Amino acid sequence: MAVELSFSKEIENIMYASHGKPIKDCLQCGTCSGSCPAVEFMDNSPREIIGLISADFKKEVLASNTYWTCASCYHCSVRCPAGIDIADMMYALKRYSMWKGEFQEGLIGPEFSESFVKMIVNSGRSFEPLLAATYLPKFSARDIVQEGLMATGLVLSGKMPLLPKKVKRLKNLQRMVRRIIPIGETK
Template identity: 55%
Template structure:
């Protein structure tokens, strides 16, 4: 009978688009945490997150905000002495959380990620008027009004298109994406 993969194996398997060494090569040096510009806002530092994945602490990993707060700046990835793609690990945990629906409903990150991917898959381009509602309502009334006014001005000046732009050869693009992520009927 086939053995069920451990959580760390599942995350490693999701790193299919990444390069570099496997996460169990981590030497816990802390370079990633020291270099991360948003580590102060994370529940667990990148170093701790990698250690928790390697220890198969699945619930603790999925409960923390670390991977949703990652800004994908890749500072950690280029500086890791063990050549681990830490930014890729953050994406892998996000994917795992979205596909298994383990995220908290009040988080903006998962809704934004899903809306972003759907927009990209439908048209090949990002489109702010569809993405904005995923996070605008989390602003207070003053910031919400400020953002709405700014967006309207940008639209009037042609900086945001009125209709979603589409790339040429969209079907080719979708076929390429299908090789990376499963596309639902709505996509």
């Protein structure tokens, strides 16, 4: 009979490959939150998110913008006295949220992540003009004009290609990626 895992166990399993200690070792000291440059933009501080995971508050964690706001600076991971890789936990939460299709409405992160992975699966390369299309609707008209001018400058100076390129042996890459990312069919 299949055993249903608790939310905290699911996150622990996703983090299994991480070299950091498991989140159950958290002392709730708050060093991570105090070190975080993005905490003022987060619904819950890193310390709170760890507490919510440990208490299996799945709904509250998935509704939080915290892990989508994380800037991956690794200050928290470096300073945690319990050796927990909090930055890696933020990635684990993003992956989990995408697999479950549950995240806070209106965030750019989930849409951007899905577009990015699909682009990599389809071509093996990142192509900025296509990625930009996923977040341009959130920009003001002034921002769009500025972005357009910057993109034109990058293309003209040869720093950004006009058309997307594909890697060699793309099928091999696609097989590999699809084994580890259940993100749905790509076009």
